[in-house]
Amino acid sequence: MALHFTQDEFETRRRRAVEAMQARGLDGLLLFKQESMYWLTGYDTFGYVYFQCLYLGADGRLMLLTRAPDLRQARHTSLVDDIRVWVDQEGHDPTHELREVLRGFGCAGKRLGAEWNAYGMTHALGKRLDAALDGFCETEDASDLISRLRLVKSAEEMEYVRRAAELADAALDAGTDEVRPGAFEGDILAAMHGAVYRGGGDDPANEFIIGSGQDALLCRYFSGRKHLGAEDQITLEFAGVYRHYHAALMRTIPVGRATSRHVEMHKVAVDAFQACRDACRPGRPMGEVFDAYARVCDAGGMRDHRMNATGYSLGTTYAPNWMDWPMFYTGNPVEMAPGMVFFLHMILMDSDTGTAMCPGATVVVTEDGNKLLSDRGMELVVR
Numbered sequence: 001m002a003l004h005f006t007q008d009e010f011e012t013r014r015r016r017a018v019e020a021m022q023a024r025g026l027d028g029l030l031l032f033k034q035e036s037m038y039w040l041t042g043y044d045t046f047g048y049v050y051f052q053c054l055y056l057g058a059d060g061r062l063m064l065l066t067r068a069p070d071l072r073q074a075r076h077t078s079l080v081d082d083i084r085v086w087v088d089q090e091g092h093d094p095t096h097e098l099r100e101v102l103r104g105f106g107c108a109g110k111r112l113g114a115e116w117n118a119y120g121m122t123h124a125l126g127k128r129l130d131a132a133l134d135g136f137c138e139t140e141d142a143s144d145l146i147s148r149l150r151l152v153k154s155a156e157e158m159e160y161v162r163r164a165a166e167l168a169d170a171a172l173d174a175g176t177d178e179v180r181p182g183a184f185e186g187d188i189l190a191a192m193h194g195a196v197y198r199g200g201g202d203d204p205a206n207e208f209i210i211g212s213g214q215d216a217l218l219c220r221y222f223s224g225r226k227h228l229g230a231e232d233q234i235t236l237e238f239a240g241v242y243r244h245y246h247a248a249l250m251r252t253i254p255v256g257r258a259t260s261r262h263v264e265m266h267k268v269a270v271d272a273f274q275a276c277r278d279a280c281r282p283g284r285p286m287g288e289v290f291d292a293y294a295r296v297c298d299a300g301g302m303r304d305h306r307m308n309a310t311g312y313s314l315g316t317t318y319a320p321n322w323m324d325w326p327m328f329y330t331g332n333p334v335e336m337a338p339g340m341v342f343f344l345h346m347i348l349m350d351s352d353t354g355t356a357m358c359p360g361a362t363v364v365v366t367e368d369g370n371k372l373l374s375d376r377g378m379e380l381v382v383r
Contacts, residue, residue, distance in 0.1 A: 002077045003042045004243045009156050010079055013040055013149070018060055020145050027110035028102075029056040029142060032118035034318040036146040037064075038244060043078035045070050046319065048120035051094045054080070057105060065098050095125070095132035102137065113142025119320060147325045150315055152339040157245065157315075158364070161341055163199075165247035165362060165373035167240030170195040172249050172376055175236055179253050179383040185210055185225040185234075192238055202241040205322035209237035216252060216356040217349040231256035235356050237345070244316040247373055248343040250360030254382045261350065265357035266380045268300035269346040273359060273378065276310060276328075276344050280363060280370045286332040293346065294330070302348050311344040314362060340365045341373075 003010075017040060021029055031054040037043040041054065041062060052066040063082040064074055074083045084101060086094035102112075112133075116126060133139055153161060174191040189210055196202075207221035212228050216235040228234060232255035239248040254262045275292040293310040297303065313324040326334045328342070336342075345360030359378045363370040 001042075001075075001079075002044070003079065004160070005042065005156050007079075009154060010041065012154075014056070014060055014062075016149055017056060017146060018058060020149060021056070021058055021113065021142075024113065024142065024145070025111060026113040026140075026142065027058050028105070028107055028112045029145065030098075030112055030114040030139075031056065031146065032115045032121040033143075033146065034120065035150065035244075035316050036115060037078075038316055038318075039146065039150050041078040041080050043074055043080060044244070045073045045077070047073065048118075048318070050120070051086070051125055052120070053098055055102070055105070061105070063101065063105070065094065065101060093128060093132070095129040098129070099132045099136055107137050109137060111138045111140070113145060114139050115143045115146070116141050117143035119318075144325070151313060151325075152337055153315065153341055153364075154339075158339070160243040160245040161247055161314075161364070162373065163242040164201070164240040164245045167196045167199045167201045167242060168238065168247045168249045168362070169240070169374055169376050170199055171238055171240060172236075172251065172374075175238075176251075176253065176381060176383065179228070179234060179255060181228055181230045181232070181256055183228045185212060185227070188234070188236075189225075192236070196240055199240075200242065202244055204239050204241050205244075205246065205317045205319050208239075209235070211235050212255075214354055217351060217354070219347065228255050233262070233356060235358050237358070237360070239314075239322055241322075244318065246314045246317060246322045247341075247362040248314060248322065248345075248360065249362070249374060249376070250345050250347075250358050251381070252356045252358045254380070256382075258380060258382045259355065261353050261355040262357060263380065265302065265305075265348045265350065265355060266359070268297060268302050269348050269357050269359050270378050271300070272296040272346045273344060273361075276346070277363065277370055277372075280336060280342065280344070280365060282335075282337050282365055282367065284336055286326060286328050286334045286336060287330050289344070290328045290330050290332070293328075297348065305348045305350045307347045310346065311342055311360070314341045314343050336365050338365050338367050342370075
């Protein structure tokens with residue numbers, strides 16, 4: 001079996017999940033987030049694009065309802081023994097099948113939590129499941145239950161986070177080596193991905209972000225590669241990934257020369273990064289980290305060029321996004337605690353001059369502050 005954690009680790013996670021359910025008065029939990037399934041049982045698949053559900057009972061019972069292509073996947077990657085397959089056929093509704101399985105577990109009239117906020121739980125599927133469970137049991141949104149438990153990483157998880165950070169550093173080195181006037185963006189991406197794969201890493205939960213020229217001011221991947229100019233800039237946002245755990249980095253690299261605007265923006269961004277690290281402390285609300293970013297950027301004349309958020313939690317996530325809950329924005333009351341892993345990105349994008357500067361790195365919260373997981377500095381690199 002391809003289990004990446006010890007039996008004791010999984011038993012601890014299941015016990016914590018059951019305790020959290022009981023604290024909310026829930027008799028069971030319907031899980032639709034793939035990261036929840038992976039964290040709780042090891043189940044590793046992209047089959048969540050179709051209907052599947054992992055049931056966790058208040059007694060610790062586990063049951064997976066999935067499709068035939070994932071039967072052996074579940075046997076190979078998870079500790080779930082009770083795996084049931086719904087059959088693809090015209091007119092068949094797997095939500096009805098789930099209801100009957102739950103009936104057999106004595107869930108009629110019970111109170112169940114459900115992960116309604118899941119990428120695989122589309123609006124159409126949600127309506128069908130609501131209809132199937134209407135009058136059968138009471139359901140309530142428990143989308144945050146496992147997400148909150150996943151927020152603080154265990155010692156076993158941190159081993160994978162640290163390895164992901166090493167792979168991110170390797171990807172940064174490989175990509176930077178390819179950046180030069182006339183370089184092809186496709187070669188840069190290939191080098192970065194290759195460094196992760198050669199290190200035993202995984203596909204990221206979303207595309208590596210790359211953009212040069214005016215496209216360096218974009219925060220999203222888009223299709224279409226080009227060559228760098230003699231004087232240019234390129235923004236790279238990417239992650240090292242190991243056992244689905246992510247550690248992200250972000251850089252803007254001037255090509256040919258750094259303009260005075262690059263230098264000015266870089267100084268503000270690095271100062272903001274340090275201010276965010278100073279604010280990233282256990283027992284403090286996450287909103288204070290964003291406020292530190294905004295305060296430094298605004299004082300440096302960058303109010304119109306900053307974002308309204310400055311990072312987010314990282315962990316084990318699946319496509320379409322490596323951004324995990326929660327995010328750094330003003331007023332966020334979530335208290336930081338040791339073992340939480342966060343990506344801090346200091347994005348500055350000046351559309352008036354067409355200049356970008358976006359340094360970022362991953363940190364882990366410690367007992368007295370935080371620790372940078374990357375060994376690479378934030379000096380302004382010009383290629």
